[in-house]
């Protein structure tokens with residue numbers, strides 16, 4: 001199957017988009033509030049691994065935490 005895909009449902013924009021767009025906390029979710037706190041603290045300390053982890057958890061809300 002080497003048929004070319006004519007309809008691309010998800011257009012590729014910027015390769016580094018993940019770093020630029022961060023998920024927003026869900027309203028009224030203590031887990032998200034906590035993640036934002038941890039994320040900001042980690043960013044201030046240059047711990048980008050933790051920052052990414054927090055973003056991943058927040059993106060998977062509500063199954064990722066809580």
Ligand SMILES: [Zn+2]
Nearest residue numbers: 029031032061
């Ligand atoms: Zn949440």
